[in-house]
Amino acid sequence: MKLPGKTVERLSEYRRTLLDCLNERKNFIFSHELAARLHITAVQVRRDLMLIGYASVQRKGYDAKELIDKIGTIIDSDESINVAIIGIGNLGRAVAGYFKGKRSKLNLVASFDTDPQKINKVISGVKCYPHNEMEEIIKSLGIKIAIITVPADYARDIAEEAVRFGIKGILNYTTVPLNVPSWVYLEEYDMITSIEKVAYFVKENTI
Amino acid sequence: MKLPGKTVERLSEYRRTLLDCLNERKNFIFSHELAARLHITAVQVRRDLMLIGYASVQRKGYDAKELIDKIGTIIDSDESINVAIIGIGNLGRAVAGYFKGKRSKLNLVASFDTDPQKINKVISGVKCYPHNEMEEIIKSLGIKIAIITVPADYARDIAEEAVRFGIKGILNYTTVPLNVPSWVYLEEYDMITSIEKVAYFVKENTI
DNA sequence: TAGATTGTTAATCGATTAACAATC
DNA sequence: TAGATTGTTAATCGATTAACAATC
Numbered sequence: 001m002k003l004p005g006k007t008v009e010r011l012s013e014y015r016r017t018l019l020d021c022l023n024e025r026k027n028f029i030f031s032h033e034l035a036a037r038l039h040i041t042a043v044q045v046r047r048d049l050m051l052i053g054y055a056s057v058q059r060k061g062y063d064a065k066e067l068i069d070k071i072g073t074i075i076d077s078d079e080s081i082n083v084a085i086i087g088i089g090n091l092g093r094a095v096a097g098y099f100k101g102k103r104s105k106l107n108l109v110a111s112f113d114t115d116p117q118k119i120n121k122v123i124s125g126v127k128c129y130p131h132n133e134m135e136e137i138i139k140s141l142g143i144k145i146a147i148i149t150v151p152a153d154y155a156r157d158i159a160e161e162a163v164r165f166g167i168k169g170i171l172n173y174t175t176v177p178l179n180v181p182s183w184v185y186l187e188e189y190d191m192i193t194s195i196e197k198v199a200y201f202v203k204e205n206t207i
Numbered sequence: 208m209k210l211p212g213k214t215v216e217r218l219s220e221y222r223r224t225l226l227d228c229l230n231e232r233k234n235f236i237f238s239h240e241l242a243a244r245l246h247i248t249a250v251q252v253r254r255d256l257m258l259i260g261y262a263s264v265q266r267k268g269y270d271a272k273e274l275i276d277k278i279g280t281i282i283d284s285d286e287s288i289n290v291a292i293i294g295i296g297n298l299g300r301a302v303a304g305y306f307k308g309k310r311s312k313l314n315l316v317a318s319f320d321t322d323p324q325k326i327n328k329v330i331s332g333v334k335c336y337p338h339n340e341m342e343e344i345i346k347s348l349g350i351k352i353a354i355i356t357v358p359a360d361y362a363r364d365i366a367e368e369a370v371r372f373g374i375k376g377i378l379n380y381t382t383v384p385l386n387v388p389s390w391v392y393l394e395e396y397d398m399i400t401s402i403e404k405v406a407y408f409v410k411e412n413t414i
Numbered sequence: 415t416a417g418a419t420t421g422t423t424a425a426t427c428g429a430t431t432a433a434c435a436a437t438c
Numbered sequence: 439t440a441g442a443t444t445g446t447t448a449a450t451c452g453a454t455t456a457a458c459a460a461t462c
Contacts, residue, residue: 002411005404006429012403016382030443038384042443043431050445058438058444075407083402090331094298094356098382098398106406124297145405149301169409171401175223175305177245185408187401191305194378194394195290196219197212198352199313200282201392202376204209213453237419249419250455257421265420265462 030061076105085111087150096124138165145169237268292318294357303331345372
């Protein structure tokens with residue numbers, strides 16, 4: 001089932017919001033409550049859940065536990081997926097932090113760097129391997145997703161290598177747009193763009 | 208002139224690509240060349256530039272220097288805008304790094320944290336102030352934009368304070384959706400969502 | 415000239431929202 | 439029951455792409 005990208009993003013957010021609900025001992029939630037927590041509309045919630053074929057319990061709302069499981073069957077893989085962070089500087093460590101304590105289908109199993117100070121140490125909970133062992137480690141651990149947080153100048157080469165070694169999905173946090181073959185899924189995020197966008201709309205709002 | 212958000216994002220990217228061109232001593236660029244570097248279509252480039260009213264030099268393409276200036280008049284403010292990073296952990300430091308050496312209208316002038324180890328030190332090129340001086344510093348320096356990189360549990364309170372002290376735009380990197388008044392521009396980015404999205408489409412591509 | 419490139423309108427695509435009958 | 443909530447279709451909105459006349 002190939003869902004719209006935006007729906008996939010929201011499903012990820014629904015799931016985490018529902019986990020919060022469970023922590024609050026709130027086991028059922030109405031569409032408008034879920035919507036309010038995420039600052040979207042109730043219609044959007046219902047439409048997304050319609051797309052994945054989940055129905056509420058009438059008069060009680062959505063069963064948080066059930067819906068969490070349902071979302072899992074849609075967006076998670078059957079087996080766990082191994083992930084690597086390439087470039088374990090400040091940004092890489094920040095990203096690594098998000099994996100800590102999260103038991104999910106996504107396992108952060110390696111990081112790569114060229115700094116001798118970092119190599120073979122455990123940084124932010126994950127072992128850092130030298131760049132020249134990338135091929136071996138990616139293949140032996142079956143790593144499928146790479147998060148690229150290297151300095152801009154290395155981004156293109158690193159991505160090309162990662163793809164050659166078998167990576168199937170890339171999350172690119174460098175400011176360099178990457179070129180990947182069609183069978184590799186690429187998601188790019190550029191912090192500078194975001195900051196400039198905020199500045200633009202602040203300006204427009206105050207005119 | 209209120210441009211579509213997506214166009215604003217691309218203008219930011221055009222500008223940086225054009226700066227690369229100048230560094231390569233490439234002073235003129237055709238729409239399809241600019242498009243190729245960003246992996247978008249030439250039509251999109253031309254349409255965006257149409258929206259800001261920039262015309263090419265026939266047969267030579269766009270004048271990089273001129274277009275950079277033109278984009279500046281559209282997306283930059285007249286005066287510089289002061290920015291603060293709230294929470295100078297790994298992510299905060301990574302973001303701070305993007306400001307280094309960039310001479311733009313956006314000045315990173317302060318960071319805030321509660322860790323006594325960090326307070327009153329210069330971290331990643333910017334002085335870190337204690338959390339309890341936020342009001343004073345935001346007001347005295349006229350800080351207009353806050354980048355929030357604190358742990359999730361503090362996000363809501365920090366945002367509420369920032370808004371109360373005069374912040375007009377927020378870039379939220381925590382996983383907590385924020386509630387802000389309508390006159391504050393809010394941009395949110397959630398790394399977990401992005402990673403899960405990549406995992407979903409990798410799965411769908413390989414089915 | 416012929417071919418490449420452009421700016422702009424119209425058409426298409428995709429995502430959000432409005433409307434509403436059905437349920438409890 | 440009356441009111442709240444739901445799932446789903448149709449309408450709207452916004453963004454991208456196709457089409458094309460104009461320029462050099």
